[in-house]
Amino acid sequence: EDAVCYNCPPEWADWASMLKALDEKADVKMPHDNKNSGQTLSQLIAEKASPVADIAYYGVTTGIQAAGEGVVQSYKPKGFDEIPEGLKDPEGKWFAVHYGTLGLFVNVDALNGAPVPQCFADLTKPEYKGMVGYLDPASAFVGYAGAIAVNQAFGGNLTNFEPALKYFKELAANSPIVPKQTSYARVVSGEIPILFDYDFNAYRAKYKENGKFEFVMPCEGTIRVPYVMSLVAGAPHAETGKKALDFILSDDGQAIWANAYLKPARPVALPAEVAARFLPDTEYERAVPVDYAEMAKAQAAFGERYLAEVK
Amino acid sequence: MTLHLHNIAKTFPGGTQALSPTDLDIAEGEIVSLLGPSGCGKTTLLRIIAGLETADPGAEIRFKGEDITSQPVERRKVGMVFQSYALFPNMSVGANIGYGLKMQKLPRAEIEARVDDVIALCRLEPYRARPISALSGGQRQRVALARAFAPRPRLLLLDEPLSALDAALRVQLRDELALLLRQFGITAIFVTHDQDEAMAIADRVVVMSQGRVAQVGTPEALYRAPETPFVARFIGNAMPLGGTIAGDRLHLRGGVLTLCAAAEGKTAFVRAEDVKIDANGPLAAQVETVTFLGTHYRIALSGASDEPLYCLHQGLYAPKLGETVRLSVAPQSILTLEEEKDAA
Amino acid sequence: MTLHLHNIAKTFPGGTQALSPTDLDIAEGEIVSLLGPSGCGKTTLLRIIAGLETADPGAEIRFKGEDITSQPVERRKVGMVFQSYALFPNMSVGANIGYGLKMQKLPRAEIEARVDDVIALCRLEPYRARPISALSGGQRQRVALARAFAPRPRLLLLDEPLSALDAALRVQLRDELALLLRQFGITAIFVTHDQDEAMAIADRVVVMSQGRVAQVGTPEALYRAPETPFVARFIGNAMPLGGTIAGDRLHLRGGVLTLCAAAEGKTAFVRAEDVKIDANGPLAAQVETVTFLGTHYRIALSGASDEPLYCLHQGLYAPKLGETVRLSVAPQSILTLEEEKDAA
Amino acid sequence: MSSRQFLALCLVPLTVFSLAFLALPLVRLVLASGEGNAGWGVYLQILQTPRYTATLVQTVLVSTLVTVAALAVSTTAGLYLARNRFRGRAVLLSILTLPLAFPGVVVGFMIILLGGRQGLFNQILPGHMIFAYSTLGLFLGYLYFSIPRVLLTVMAAIEKIDPSLEEAARTLGASPYRVMRDVLIPQLAPALVAAGAIAFATAMGAFGTAFTLATNIDVLPMVIYTEFTLSANIAMAAALSVMLGFATWTILFLARSFSGAGVAAGG
Amino acid sequence: MTSLGKIVQISVTLLASAFLLVPTIQSVLAGLTVNYFQGLRSGLTLEWIAVVWELYASSTFLSLGLSLACLAVTLVIGVPAAYVLARNPGRIARAMEEFISLPLAIPGLALALALLQLYGTFKEFRISWTFILVGHVLYTLPFMVRSVQSVLAAIDLKTLEEAAASLGAGPVRRFVDVVVPNALPGILAGALTVVTLSIGEFNLTWMLHTPFLKTLPVGLADSYASMRLEIASAYTLIFFVMIVPLLVTMQWASARAQRISQ
Ligand SMILES: Nc1ncnc2c1ncn2[C@@H]1O[C@H](COP(=O)(O)OP(=O)(O)OP(=O)(O)O)[C@@H](O)[C@H]1O
Ligand SMILES: Nc1ncnc2c1ncn2[C@@H]1O[C@H](COP(=O)(O)OP(=O)(O)OP(=O)(O)O)[C@@H](O)[C@H]1O
């Protein structure tokens, strides 16, 4: 059976394995789709009258907005109840499927001998000129999450974005690379030596790719964010979509995330050898959740300001 | 009358009146030339006859009595030979020639047979399978003719079919064409702006000027008895003899010539071949240039008339530049004509 | 000698030998025509003289003694008039004419003055400010000439400068051109494939054939004493008289002609203007076609020689089709020539 | 069937297609631009928002620079290739025209291979030669896809210039440089305008290259894309599209009228 | 040429050629090396090609299929239209030509947005490949029309048709017997241009495609963003292999068509 998932790219969060498992174990075939969260939402809105997608995957704030826009419908897959409060819409319009922690994904070999940066603040130093990348905060959820993390790190909050804007302006002097989409491969290839990205992408590189990769939990602290999924309103293959969502939240599905260094949304224990590959829990203490609903509300305004002010 | 044209006029959308109302009758088997300077409406008239252009309302075209005024071209059964030949580059010589027969839906075998005939007639046997691009200008001309012949048209229209050729070939093909047309007794209208060509090929020549028929007649009649200065100039390059006519005397700068009859108020014309160098001639003139042309010298003379006069001089030796010579012109070779109101 | 050409040959990269080694000398103020059929190498020779093409090694070009064989074109000070005129479409008439002077870095005032002169000379005053696109063919030709004249070149080269024009204009401009060249005593080389044009304009004509000079001489000399059948045919369209020569007798199908001298082994030629209809003539022939040409009739005759013979007949009346007539040819008008090995 | 009827019939497919898929959608696009919160004020809003106006100016600027550079490079190379015959000429010609159909994304990738961190230049001179993500990178990317189309138009025009014009100038004493200045360039002017227009239009609408290069430099197509993906601001995206299309078309139209010739298709 | 002028010309020509050629060579090599950053020492491999083929073969076939469909449509629409435009080269024809050439002047993104706005709600259409096809036809049609038109304009079509008419051929026969065969060089050149452009089209397709209908360039954009360099390069290599022979043939065909129209 065929279904369409928006924003299920094989090179992100190991969707490659997930899509394969869906095909093999749940008999759901879904094509790869390389959007980002913002693109996904826009596409859903643009196609509202006649949807193409059945399910969608995006950062939590985008999910909240999607619910607000009425482009998704309620669905509570098996295991919905086990997802902690706050990480799901009570009506099931969106619900977390895994978490990630935002930090710095570093290709150590590509640093040309510069030390591995430890803090957000380090990145504005001249030695990292041209080496830093972050996804466009006005478009990609990762980008926005990075901005929130930076903002909090320098004393801002969800009503005051001055610190983040100031930071990005300073960073602009260091010629950052600002893609719109997942850029895992560019870090791996060394094209972008330091990328604002999630721990799971960094671990995957660290343990699967040739070369030396690190995940850095910035010294100033950072945020944890859930990634959520929804059943699209008016999904053309709603039943197949539900089947896929069920599988993703099932033990099998969550184990696939876990094996890919994603913290599952349901309280599923990480296998020991996987857990050993994460940074120590002490490091993770610096990663805090935020009020995702507020974060969602502030997103559009921040995007506007970012576009207008950061050059 | 095979072809009867009545009140044929043509005003183009822009407002150009290419053709003033024109009448013309052409007999079966006759070859008629439309002759005139560029832009005088020859092509327009021909295309109206073919059905490629619509005449202004009120026109009447009859063919053997049948009114064909509003028949579309593809049903008029007129053959047409174009200036550029308009051979189909995508077809072989044979296919070009057979195309009209194919359009008549004749059986294949008959088409083949008739194409064979026409090809033999036009001496095109060796070229039958060739593409058009592999033919010389003269061969193309023959294919164009053969193609127009093959469906046995009731009337053959030719629009300057020789003008794309160089001088030598043009003369040769003009003679061949005349022969073929006569052999087959084809009624034909032949457009040209070359007087030699018109005279060489046609039974009758229609001289046109500015959208009007200036004179119709046999080549000899037009040459010998032009009715207007335009025709005199156009056929045989008659030169005006600028001076005053008193009774049958023509007073020129270089002397006085005698006319056959009194012609006051008219203008006198003469042709270069009728101006003779003659020690006893009545006119004096200076030699301006001498050009050797093989059979004769062409000599430009000043001082005889208001304008320079040319003389075709035969003989082994020519007078020298600057020399003063005397000229005579026989009275019967002087044309006396009324100036037109509308000078052409 | 103003221009001395020695051992000029040209083989194009593809291997075409366009010109076999050629020598030619041209005197100051002389007008020389290069005449010959298409592809005989006229343009190639002219372009080598101009410096637009390099001759094969071993060539020598001297101008008033100075060796210019390897001088680049822009320093040769030769004027050139192109077949297509090659006027600069982005410049006015005046700017075109002044361009060569500007390249000589003359002061502005002097350029103006000299352009004025040339413009007056060529009667182009009303057109000075016009763009080239607003000129007629004849006017363009005059501008091209004026542009080449203006820098007072040592030598003027003209490559078929009249061939783009229609017949009437061609004759008129040819006469004007001849006049201008002579008035200014300009040394000029004039390429053409039209014998009338060559003869009308040149002091000497160089007849070329297949990359070689066939004969050089004055127009009269070439016409009256061609040295080869090729020249005889090309100048004045001499026709071969196919038959056998025994002593000074020429035996033809239609009778026997007398020659001026014994000419065994040679071929006899005659021109149409020298074939006379003469009741007492020695040759019998049938009239095939009669074409009225104004000054005369052109009559095709069969049965006299192996090939049809043409005759230019003057007089008011012509013989009828199919009639048998008798012909005479004066012995001195029969050309007896050796056939070339390389038939042209 | 009469000729007239047949000709009319021949136009039916084109008319139906371009009405349904060009005229109507464009009308819809214009209407959509007025359907946002700002209504038709969206156009005023664009003009009053520095980010948009700056981007528009920047886009025109980059496109203009690219056009000028492409004209200079392609005319120089085109003149050389059209007027000289030598071994390897065909190969050079192929190299210079082959990228004609490379999509913008591929062109962006080519620039990264040249000027990225791992690019050729940075490998030769490590640490100093990363330009793929700068304005220079974008410029080079646009130049990359402009050179072939300009070259083709210019060469076609050069081939049509009567060589005897150059020869005439030389017989009048003009040096090769003067021949170029006085004869060739004026002759080429319409083709240069036409080719420039094509290069300009392509650069104005280029999306894939900027997309792949992921530069921080805003060009209008990127902004349109961002508007569309930033909370689906369809009205603004539509309005910006209308403006971009209108600006480009106007410039093309002016160029075409000026040059008097149909703007040649580059590919 | 003065030596200096010539040196400048040669240098510019060679530099421009190098600028266009070098990255393509890099890309081809990258697609065939085991590890691009270690260089050729790491060895050559077809592994990346195989990976790409597995992931994206379908997009290659989709692009091929689309380009052929696009060709068919542009032929049906473009050839008769070019014929009419060539026959009546007046103001209306110019306006018509101007109009269908709009997709060359209006950015693909804007056109795609326009199509989405109008037809996005027709679900069956929107999710089928014909929706992308419409975009490709919009973009390529002017090339077909111009290519055919310029050949037709050069062959004195009017007289040829008049000749056929004088031999008894009606309008349809004239079109079939005279117009189409003589337009063939233009049709061929146009066809190759259309196929080539369709295979490479990204700007419109990016907005019009659905996840099921990724064309080759869309796949390329994906791979540039998220695949390792070797894979992206191998994918580019596949694109080159498809497009370069087409381009070479296209140049040959347009040179031929151009010779005819001179
Ligand atoms: N389609 C047209 N629209 C407007 N005017 C036309 C058209 N065709 C011909 N004319 C004009 O009609 C007049 C007669 O043209 P026509 O072609 O019949 O001349 P022609 O005698 O054949 O000349 P030529 O010897 O140059 O072929 C000319 O003034 C010409 O400019
Ligand atoms: N650039 C060239 N390359 C190869 N062959 C050439 C070239 N230019 C001329 N030829 C050949 O050289 C021969 C002489 O050519 P040329 O142009 O001198 O003839 P021409 O006497 O001027 O003829 P026309 O009267 O047709 O102009 C011809 O066979 C021609 O095909």
Ligand SMILES: NCCCCNCCCN
């Ligand atoms: N010939 C058109 C192929 C597309 C090239 N586009 C380049 C710029 C668009 N991003």
Ligand SMILES: [Mg+2]
């Ligand atoms: Mg005419």
Ligand SMILES: [Mg+2]
């Ligand atoms: Mg020549």
